[in-house]
Amino acid sequence: MAEIAISPVPELDATVRVPGSRSLTNRALVCAALADGESRLQGWVDCDDTRAMIEGLGRLGVEIEERDGDLAVHGMGGRFAIPLHPVDCGASGTTMRFLTACAALAPGRVVLDGTPRMRERPIQDLADALQSLGARVKTVAGCPPVTVQGGGIRGGPLAIDASQSSQFVSALLMIAPLADQPVDLTISALTSRPYIDLTVDVMSGFGISVEHDGPNRLRVDNRRPYTPRRFSIEPDASSAAYFFAAAAVTGGRIKVDGLTPASCQADVRFVEVLERMGCRVERGSSWISVRGPRYLHGIDIDMNAMPDAALVLAVVACFAQGETWIRNVANLRIKETDRMGALEKELRKLGAQVTTTEADLQIVPPAQVSGARIATYDDHRIAMSFAVAGLGVPGVVIEDPDCVAKTLPEFFELLQSLEG
Numbered sequence: 001m002a003e004i005a006i007s008p009v010p011e012l013d014a015t016v017r018v019p020g021s022r023s024l025t026n027r028a029l030v031c032a033a034l035a036d037g038e039s040r041l042q043g044w045v046d047c048d049d050t051r052a053m054i055e056g057l058g059r060l061g062v063e064i065e066e067r068d069g070d071l072a073v074h075g076m077g078g079r080f081a082i083p084l085h086p087v088d089c090g091a092s093g094t095t096m097r098f099l100t101a102c103a104a105l106a107p108g109r110v111v112l113d114g115t116p117r118m119r120e121r122p123i124q125d126l127a128d129a130l131q132s133l134g135a136r137v138k139t140v141a142g143c144p145p146v147t148v149q150g151g152g153i154r155g156g157p158l159a160i161d162a163s164q165s166s167q168f169v170s171a172l173l174m175i176a177p178l179a180d181q182p183v184d185l186t187i188s189a190l191t192s193r194p195y196i197d198l199t200v201d202v203m204s205g206f207g208i209s210v211e212h213d214g215p216n217r218l219r220v221d222n223r224r225p226y227t228p229r230r231f232s233i234e235p236d237a238s239s240a241a242y243f244f245a246a247a248a249v250t251g252g253r254i255k256v257d258g259l260t261p262a263s264c265q266a267d268v269r270f271v272e273v274l275e276r277m278g279c280r281v282e283r284g285s286s287w288i289s290v291r292g293p294r295y296l297h298g299i300d301i302d303m304n305a306m307p308d309a310a311l312v313l314a315v316v317a318c319f320a321q322g323e324t325w326i327r328n329v330a331n332l333r334i335k336e337t338d339r340m341g342a343l344e345k346e347l348r349k350l351g352a353q354v355t356t357t358e359a360d361l362q363i364v365p366p367a368q369v370s371g372a373r374i375a376t377y378d379d380h381r382i383a384m385s386f387a388v389a390g391l392g393v394p395g396v397v398i399e400d401p402d403c404v405a406k407t408l409p410e411f412f413e414l415l416q417s418l419e420g
Helices: 022-034 048-059 093-103 124-132 167-178 193-205 237-250 266-276 307-317 330-334 339-349 380-392 401-406 411-417
Strands: 003-005 013-016 036-042 063-067 070-076 109-113 136-140 143-149 156-162 183-190 210-212 217-220 230-232 253-257 280-283 287-291 300-302 324-327 353-356 361-364 397-399
Touching: 013 411, 022 036, 022 048, 022 070, 022 093, 022 167, 022 193, 022 230, 048 063, 048 093, 048 401, 093 109, 093 124, 093 143, 093 167, 124 136, 124 143, 124 156, 124 167, 156 167, 167 183, 167 193, 167 217, 193 210, 193 266, 237 253, 237 266, 237 287, 237 307, 237 380, 237 411, 266 280, 266 287, 266 307, 307 324, 307 330, 307 339, 307 361, 307 380, 330 339, 339 353, 339 361, 339 380, 380 397, 380 401, 380 411, 401 411
Parallel strands: 013 253, 036 230, 156 183, 300 324
Antiparallel strands: 003 397, 036 070, 063 070, 109 143, 136 143, 183 217, 210 217, 253 287, 280 287, 324 361, 353 361
């Protein structure tokens, strides 16, 4: 089995620039595909998740090519082709959810499938919502593979339970401008609200306005089509979180260039979490820096708005004085792996005492963090989060490091650059 040993960095002081946002790239790809004409995506990230989206849209007839470092997307105005074979979404939940919605616009049968783990991840609430809009959608016990018989959506009032994934709402919002009538969406339950705001922001970049009628009601008109654009994608705040965490556990300093504090990405606010733990944060117009303190202290925090960053927070908590509670992250159990269960097992290897409930995680740090061999469960965020521990203590070995290719293939190269 492949593995990588992480070397501690006792005097960390570095500047990094992380690649473009995966979340922004995949949303921009869908919006560009729904426009009629060519869009250019600048600063996109090349990783497994975006490749899955590019290939999936290609199966629906959208031509996408790399040109001078950008992605040129030849949008079809939602007039998608009918693929002859199932669309393979791989391990990309974003691709599965967004393209399931797009498939409702295709004039025929579309099948979407993925990895064995993808076949365990729920999608029935999205399927039910699409059926309310007029599509015929079948799942297997509420999970992929998904079969969509579309031909267009009628619009009108629509309700959805988004407690399992905000991507259900994002998927519906992005196809809503192509409905026969305006879509009035009521959300009965919601997790990770900032990711919906991110979707609305990207849609706005392609000429679509989403109206808010209270916190859980959204309206999308069908009178204005998507407009092709040159769209710039900023650095990935989720990727930056690991480097900010590196400063926290080492007591050093990290500056991330290109990331604006005003970003719509949810995880840009992870630095505020580190501030509460004792870190010092400085913010410029296009950069953010974090300096770790002599002593971190534990906190009690709701991480529902940024569940991806909850994993690296759990690792940072092992280096703090006092317990940390991470709350309201039940959807970690239905991600690329059962992240709550994985955290419980791997944090104990570092010496922490860990208690979990259905939605919360308690971490009591050890007197001294131990090195350990970390299983990664084919989950990129487990690998990257626990690699941060290895910057603070010797003996951390990450198994199956190549799993980071899902979102940040160059992660370990960036991590090694911190040594110099």
